[in-house]
Amino acid sequence: MELLLLLGMPAAGAVTLGFLGARRYAPELNAVFGSGTFLAACALTARVIRHGNLLLGREQFFIDPFNVFLVTLTAFVGFTTSLFARPYMRVEMEHGRITAGRLRLYHSMYQLFTLTMLVALTTNNMGLLWVAMEAATLSTVLLVTLYRTAASLEAGWKYFILCGVGIAQALFGTILLYFAAEKVLGAEGVTALLWTHLDAVKTQLEPAVLALAFVFLLVGYGTKVGLAPLHNWLPDAHAEGPTPISAVLSGLLLNVALFAVLRFKSIMSANPAALAPGPLMVSLGLLSVVFASFMLYRRQDIKRLFAYSSIEHMGIIAFAFGMGGPVANFAALLHMTVHSLTKSAIFFTVGHAAQKAGSQLMDDIRGLITLSPTIGWGLMVGSLAILGMPPFGVFASEFLILTTAMKQQPWATPILVVALGVAFAAIFGRVQPMVFGETSARRLPHAPALLPVFTHLAIVLVLGLYVPPYLAQWYRAAAHLIGGR
Amino acid sequence: MAHTTFDLQLLNACAALLLLLSFAMLSQRRVVTLVNLLAVQGGLLAVATLLLAWRTGQHHLYFSAALTVALKAAFLPWLLHRLIRRLEVYWDTEPLLNISGTMLMGLLIVVFAFGLAQPITQLASTTTRSAIGIAVSVILLAFLMMITRRKAMSQVVGFLSMENGLFFGAMSATYGMPMVVELGVALDVLVAMLVLGVFFFQIREQFDSLDLHHLESLKEHD
Numbered sequence: 001m002e003l004l005l006l007l008g009m010p011a012a013g014a015v016t017l018g019f020l021g022a023r024r025y026a027p028e029l030n031a032v033f034g035s036g037t038f039l040a041a042c043a044l045t046a047r048v049i050r051h052g053n054l055l056l057g058r059e060q061f062f063i064d065p066f067n068v069f070l071v072t073l074t075a076f077v078g079f080t081t082s083l084f085a086r087p088y089m090r091v092e093m094e095h096g097r098i099t100a101g102r103l104r105l106y107h108s109m110y111q112l113f114t115l116t117m118l119v120a121l122t123t124n125n126m127g128l129l130w131v132a133m134e135a136a137t138l139s140t141v142l143l144v145t146l147y148r149t150a151a152s153l154e155a156g157w158k159y160f161i162l163c164g165v166g167i168a169q170a171l172f173g174t175i176l177l178y179f180a181a182e183k184v185l186g187a188e189g190v191t192a193l194l195w196t197h198l199d200a201v202k203t204q205l206e207p208a209v210l211a212l213a214f215v216f217l218l219v220g221y222g223t224k225v226g227l228a229p230l231h232n233w234l235p236d237a238h239a240e241g242p243t244p245i246s247a248v249l250s251g252l253l254l255n256v257a258l259f260a261v262l263r264f265k266s267i268m269s270a271n272p273a274a275l276a277p278g279p280l281m282v283s284l285g286l287l288s289v290v291f292a293s294f295m296l297y298r299r300q301d302i303k304r305l306f307a308y309s310s311i312e313h314m315g316i317i318a319f320a321f322g323m324g325g326p327v328a329n330f331a332a333l334l335h336m337t338v339h340s341l342t343k344s345a346i347f348f349t350v351g352h353a354a355q356k357a358g359s360q361l362m363d364d365i366r367g368l369i370t371l372s373p374t375i376g377w378g379l380m381v382g383s384l385a386i387l388g389m390p391p392f393g394v395f396a397s398e399f400l401i402l403t404t405a406m407k408q409q410p411w412a413t414p415i416l417v418v419a420l421g422v423a424f425a426a427i428f429g430r431v432q433p434m435v436f437g438e439t440s441a442r443r444l445p446h447a448p449a450l451l452p453v454f455t456h457l458a459i460v461l462v463l464g465l466y467v468p469p470y471l472a473q474w475y476r477a478a479a480h481l482i483g484g485r
Numbered sequence: 486m487a488h489t490t491f492d493l494q495l496l497n498a499c500a501a502l503l504l505l506l507s508f509a510m511l512s513q514r515r516v517v518t519l520v521n522l523l524a525v526q527g528g529l530l531a532v533a534t535l536l537l538a539w540r541t542g543q544h545h546l547y548f549s550a551a552l553t554v555a556l557k558a559a560f561l562p563w564l565l566h567r568l569i570r571r572l573e574v575y576w577d578t579e580p581l582l583n584i585s586g587t588m589l590m591g592l593l594i595v596v597f598a599f600g601l602a603q604p605i606t607q608l609a610s611t612t613t614r615s616a617i618g619i620a621v622s623v624i625l626l627a628f629l630m631m632i633t634r635r636k637a638m639s640q641v642v643g644f645l646s647m648e649n650g651l652f653f654g655a656m657s658a659t660y661g662m663p664m665v666v667e668l669g670v671a672l673d674v675l676v677a678m679l680v681l682g683v684f685f686f687q688i689r690e691q692f693d694s695l696d697l698h699h700l701e702s703l704k705e706h707d
Contacts, residue, residue, distance in 0.1 A: 125663075125666070127662055127663060127666030127669065128666065138673065141684065142680060150692065156684065156687075160677075160680070160684065165628070165644070172654065175651065176605065179658045179659050193663060209605060
């Protein structure tokens with residue numbers, strides 16, 4: 001029931017807004033559907049807390065501690081982003097960057113995108129997971145090109161082709177997995193792609209095929225996670241699309257893609273004869289962190305800057321999951337949560353800052369704090385949080401990851417520390433003059449929505465000081481599920 | 486194998502033709518012909534599926550054969566032809582690597598693909614397992630085509646050809662994926678092409694051309 005509501009809400013939203021998305025009250029309607037989805041997610045969570053794992057819809061959907069927390073996070077950020085988009089998209093319209101028709105496309109596709117992510121998270125069928133991931137790309141391609149500028153078309157094309165090719169690799173990996181599973185689970189083919197069944201027989205799967213499947217899946221879904229060297233689409237898609245889309249791409253889609261990788265990793269790592277997935281993820285993750293933090297220098301565009309920062313953080317998370325074990329997995333899950341909240345909050349402030357300055361170039365954004373202290377402080381605090389300053393949650397998770405790395409991969413620790421330092425210098429150096437200094441910003445026709453920003457940052461702050469017991473319980477259960485190696 | 490008979494030979498012939506078609510696509514610069522080749526590839530795939538359905542008696546394969554004909558042999562080529570006419574893109578420019586070089590690369594890729602498919606082929610119990618290597622070759626050749634072509638339309642044909650290869654691989658290794666997945670994949674491909682149609686017109690409107698070198702400005706400040 002809760003699941004039906006959870007998936008039905010955005011589906012109904014997509015259809016309704018497909019018709020009414022250009023109306024004056026459409027942004028509010030979008031937020032209403034967002035809040036409905038969030039409430040449904042809360043109800044589902046409550047049910048999982050009470051009754052444990054759920055297997056629904058003829059075993060096609062499976063809810064466990066690992067995905068239920070991502071479902072809640074996705075629904076929550078989806079909801080707050082719709083709150084942020086309310087004034088943001090209105091301002092964009094008044095500045096003449098989009099028309100009413102495109103606003104309708106935006107609203108409808110936004111709900112569809114939420115739906116695809118929720119399906120990808122809750123489905124038990126690894127084939128459907130693929131279908132949902134591809135649908136998530138397709139529903140956002142036209143949103144990246146919403147402004148129809150040359151740069152946005154280029155970004156959209158890159159996004160479409162690179163993620164399309166990447167996801168084709170993942171389909172091949174899924175086929176190989178099916179091939180391996182069919183040997184054990186029987187040729188009926190009905191159950192051989194269901195994760196719960198795969199999980200039950202994971203030690204019996206053929207190791208050679210499994211290894212091949214995992215490599216393809218890692219490359220395929222890794223493209224969507226934005227791991228270097230497969231990250232090429234990410235900065236462009238983030239920079240050229242409308243800001244609410246940057247926020248959900250960065251805060252949610254990357255997590256969902258990583259979730260897909262982890263589902264397969266947990267099957268792999270339980271099979272002692274198969275190739276260990278850990279080292280692959282460790283090296284891809286480390287490469288992303290190092291590459292992204294050095295790319296942070298010489299950025300001109302503020303959204304591009306934070307897009308590279310997303311690559312860096314996804315790298316950190318992949319690195320931590322690659323190390324495996326209860327502590328590293330716990331830290332990585334925490335990092336997924338806080339990164340998602342912090343990064344979307346930053347994009348919210350960046351969106352309004354860029355509107356005020358009339359430009360996304362960092363050199364044009366100056367002195368935010370004089371004209372609108374809340375946006376200025378939001379950006380400053382958000383940046384400090386994402387850079388891993390105590391007492392924010394990112395500090396806690398990065399600290400845990402670094403200390404675990406010292407034990408498990410001592411050689412990688414100095415590399416990580418240097419990369420984090422470089423990232424700190426790069427981002428802080430750019431943000432500081434944007435917040436302080438002389439201003440040339442203008443007043444916006446609609447008051448910006450800053451409640452989501454400070455809500456997110458407050459949660460991140462709380463998570464840095466204290467992880468509530470039930471959340472810790474979840475993380476532990478999920479960490480156990482993901483396993484080691 | 487008790488009855489290595491005529492239908493299996495036919496199936497293998499289909500597989501061989503699919504590989505040939507991939508090479509034909511690699512060497513073809515005329516976009517209209519490229520789309521026709523893609524349609525033939527879709528048709529061959531449907532024939533192979535039908536043969537397999539008849540041979541194994543699996544009913545869902547009949548259904549996916551019908552789906553393949555409708556989508557890959559008829560609708561998508563029709564859509565692409567329409568786009569080509571409307572956008573007037575008939576020729577691809579010289580590929581990044583010249584044709585003979587590409588063909589040589591293609592040969593190497595086929596050798597590599599058979600090597601890659603070796604462990605799967607050994608484990609497969611399907612009668613069509615010898616075709617797995619061909620499926621992997623088709624996928625990788627399509628990949629090569631996407632890398633070497635400049636025009637958006639050729640890249641899309643490459644993308645669809647890769648999807649055909651994946652479909653053929655699933656079929657020869659496991660007699661196809663579960664129905665719900667196959668339907669989902671078909672739906673995604675369909676939607677992808679529709680999105681692409683919209684997208685092409687946007688590119689066209691902006692640049693007055695579908696040449697992808699217009700789409701390289703972001704590299705400079707990247």
